[in-house]
Amino acid sequence: MSLTLFAALIGAGSFFAGLLGALTGLGGGIVVVPMLTLIFHVDLRYAVGASLVSVIATSSGSAAAYVRQGFVNLRVGVFLEVATVIGAVVGAMLAGMISTHALSLLFGLVLLYTAYRSLRGHGGDDVHDAPPHPLAVRLRLNSSLPTPAGPQPYTVQHVPQGFLMMLLAGVLSALLGIGSGVLKVLAMDHLMKLPFKVSTTTSNFMIGVTAAASAGVYLHRGYIDPALAFPVMLGVLAGALLGARLLARANVRWLRIIFTAVVVVMAIEMLSKGARGGV
């Protein structure tokens, strides 16, 4: 296949991944690697490198809009970035030692879990004012949520458990080339009891930093090929920006079901590829 045709097809696929990812809130990164490896037969390492770059683009590109709403908890984000960045560097070191079929199996499991979380929904915007974890006080993680009725203070729980889960999120982000947004939101929303809007926006805020940690390492290993990464990055970015604009008018419920079905199909394909011995 010529470079022009290859770039056009991959760009188009990435555009739809970014569009659906933004519309469903699941992020496009989760389907980019399966698309590249299963449909375009790209080696997993090149796919992970290109996907990470696109994850940085969407996270940073949408941050300006998220940040303006005032939900991001800066201190929680910066503190947990210590964990995700350590995890990402460890994951990048492990990546060279784990076989591609083991990674495919792992990817399949993460896709299945993502589909499950996407159908289960979330805990809502409850503001918790239970006594905070002592570390949350010392690190000044407690903050307030802007509401029409004025700022509502909330407290932060289970800080060590949240930190540990963020280590795992960082490892998975590096190994699989994903943003690990589902796991990040789960750590903040379920464990640390942050309001859901704070969890999702702070997660998005952290995703770019997590991905930059492993992308920097992969650059030196030759995983980030410009000819593959440019259509992926520009496609996902364009799709995600359009998705953010369409969000108010789209029927998110149906899109979510469709996207979840796509994720499940890719999970099964990744699992069977992994079981057969490599991508």
Next chain:
Amino acid sequence: MKPTHDVATAHELGEMDRRIEYAIGRLLRIGVIVAAIVTLAGATALLAHAGDTPVSFSTFHGVEPALLTVTGILRAAANGNSRAIVELGLLLLIATPIARVAATMVAFIWQRDATYVVVSGIVLGMLLYGLLFGT
């Protein structure tokens, strides 16, 4: 029982953080726009002179050694190598969240928040080490 004094402090802190976040949001957007423009320019040049070349990524060979370091990418891009210009755009993109962490650290220095100067410093150190030296 609510410690009203602490809540007020947390709220003031929140307001200051919000202004910082606003500036950071803008920094990130500028970074992405610049990176996307450089990548697009390099990609246009790459397609113009190598668009008909057959490509395959099914076997991993790794990117050519000249593009594996920050200095190597800068040097090759300055020579007009279109693959290097694309890679420079991607490098700028990777640098964008790193610049955000640096900006956050400056904001914490300005707030005289020693704890978070250290926390953001650790994150920044790890990111820079990975980008400049690999592992």
